Amino acid sequence: MSSTATDTTDRSSAPAPAAAPITDEEIFAGHVAGKLRVELAAPLDTQRDLSIAYTPGVAQVSRAIAADETLAKRYTWTDRLVVVVSDGSAVLGLGDIGPRASLPVMEGKSALFKAFAGLDSIPLVLDTQNPDEIVETLVRLRPSFGAVNLEDISAPRCFEIERRVADALDCPVMHDDQHGTAIVVLAALMGAARVQGRDLTGARVVISGAGAAGIACANILLAAGITDVTVLDSRGIVSRERTDLTPVKTDLAARTNPAGRAGTLADALHGADVFIGVSAGTVPENLVATMADDAIVFALSNPDPEIHPDIARRHAAIVATGRSDFPNQINNVLAFPGVFNGALDAGARRITERMKLAAAHAIVSVVEAELAPDKIVPSPLDPRVAPAVAAAVAAAAADVTG
Numbered sequence: 001m002s003s004t005a006t007d008t009t010d011r012s013s014a015p016a017p018a019a020a021p022i023t024d025e026e027i028f029a030g031h032v033a034g035k036l037r038v039e040l041a042a043p044l045d046t047q048r049d050l051s052i053a054y055t056p057g058v059a060q061v062s063r064a065i066a067a068d069e070t071l072a073k074r075y076t077w078t079d080r081l082v083v084v085v086s087d088g089s090a091v092l093g094l095g096d097i098g099p100r101a102s103l104p105v106m107e108g109k110s111a112l113f114k115a116f117a118g119l120d121s122i123p124l125v126l127d128t129q130n131p132d133e134i135v136e137t138l139v140r141l142r143p144s145f146g147a148v149n150l151e152d153i154s155a156p157r158c159f160e161i162e163r164r165v166a167d168a169l170d171c172p173v174m175h176d177d178q179h180g181t182a183i184v185v186l187a188a189l190m191g192a193a194r195v196q197g198r199d200l201t202g203a204r205v206v207i208s209g210a211g212a213a214g215i216a217c218a219n220i221l222l223a224a225g226i227t228d229v230t231v232l233d234s235r236g237i238v239s240r241e242r243t244d245l246t247p248v249k250t251d252l253a254a255r256t257n258p259a260g261r262a263g264t265l266a267d268a269l270h271g272a273d274v275f276i277g278v279s280a281g282t283v284p285e286n287l288v289a290t291m292a293d294d295a296i297v298f299a300l301s302n303p304d305p306e307i308h309p310d311i312a313r314r315h316a317a318i319v320a321t322g323r324s325d326f327p328n329q330i331n332n333v334l335a336f337p338g339v340f341n342g343a344l345d346a347g348a349r350r351i352t353e354r355m356k357l358a359a360a361h362a363i364v365s366v367v368e369a370e371l372a373p374d375k376i377v378p379s380p381l382d383p384r385v386a387p388a389v390a391a392a393v394a395a396a397a398a399d400v401t402g
């Protein structure tokens with residue numbers, strides 16, 4: 001795809017460019033004709049090159065694969081090719097903008113796979129939001145790729161789609177908005193806890209957003225031993241008394257909100273230690289002001305955080321967003337390139353909870369000696385991140401290889 005090889009230059013500590021605002025012209029110019037290209041892996045200059053790469057030579061390779069399908073791993077590009085798949089139903093925080101409008105984001109994810117993990121990746125946007133059709137399409141396309149990164153597919157369909165695709169395909173499948181996000185949020189909370197010298201397992205955590213990202217974040221935090229997690233959707237606290245919950249939220253309500261609170265974000269945030277925003281909503285300053293001392297605020301919606309970090313910092317000790325232009329970028333880009341690279345290196349057939357926890361620990365371990373309130377996670381441009389995540393994920397994959 002991209003014509004550049006993996007770039008291992010450390011750009012994370014480069015001085016920030018002069019604070020000239022990025023113009024609309026600059027942004028659109030950076031997307032003209034898309035952000036990806038296909039490049040040749042073998043020369044095609046001579047008749048001899050042509051006879052090897054194309055007919056007649058290629059026929060021998062095709063015959064060999066027809067006789068032994070496992071040879072496709074060696075003699076095609078599919079083994080390490082990741083498809084980034086979206087139906088355009090929950091694109092960033094922009095909502096259901098459809099497959100065509102989602103494509104710049106999916107091209108961007110593919111570009112990040114190449115830049116940070118050296119993995120070739122193709123964006124595939126689907127003109128259907130029907131789970132049966134999405135699963136069927138990926139099953140039919142299975143000979144063409146080695147792994148599936150599901151992206152920006154809305155809840156609750158994303159849960160069923162991920163489960164069914166993972167069950168149907170013998171290769172790594174991960175819904176990035178769920179698990180990539182959850183991995184990085186856990187890493188960031190570990191980083192924040194170390195900066196503050198406290199144990200966050202007893203912290204009161206509030207998550208705004210009970211969709212793909214919110215539910216996965218709740219799950220990984222519970223798995224990591226944090227017991228007091230409260231989640232809100234667009235109607236308020238996901239509590240056991242509610243009669244309007246989907247089955248996934250009913251299950252969530254049974255495992256969260258131990259104080260049995262009902263009500264609004266104001267009710268949830270009063271005295272809370274941690275706010276995690278994955279809602280595309282907003283959180284007013286006066287509510288952040290009611291949080292506990294040394295509060296932690298992760299306003300992760302893209303492109304617009306739930307609260308501007310400068311405002312959140314008036315009341316919170318540690319503040320992060322999902323954006324590339326503020327410190328403490330908590331974004332799934334810290335996870336997915338290394339997770340897929342590690343899974344493919346190990347020949348993993350699935351991505352497991354163990355692999356996700358290993359990824360979270362690897363992310364924070366990269367900045368262990370550099371942790372600070374404005375550096376609770378490494379920069380996505382830190383060249384140590386993806387290799388560390390890949391190594392940890394591969395080591396944790398032993399039970400799903402072979």
Ligand SMILES: NC(=O)C1=CN([C@@H]2O[C@H](COP(=O)(O)OP(=O)(O)OC[C@H]3O[C@@H](n4cnc5c(N)ncnc54)[C@H](OP(=O)(O)O)[C@@H]3O)[C@@H](O)[C@H]2O)C=CC1
Nearest residue numbers: 092093155210211212213233234279281301302322331332
């Ligand atoms: N920084 C990062 O790495 C990432 C950030 N995100 C961001 O998280 C947001 C959600 O993404 P995703 O989970 O994929 O989307 P989903 O569509 O799956 O879920 C959105 C959730 O937000 C809830 N919601 C909507 N408006 C509000 C509101 N005003 N207050 C509280 N909850 C609200 C919805 O409620 P209901 O269920 O009632 O409809 C739903 O539960 C996006 O802005 C996205 O950019 C996502 C992934 C990674």
Ligand SMILES: CC(=O)C(=O)O
Nearest residue numbers: 091092093302331332
């Ligand atoms: C970062 C990302 O995946 C999102 O905001 O949807």
Ligand SMILES: [Mg+2]
Nearest residue numbers: 092151152177
């Ligand atoms: Mg996304």
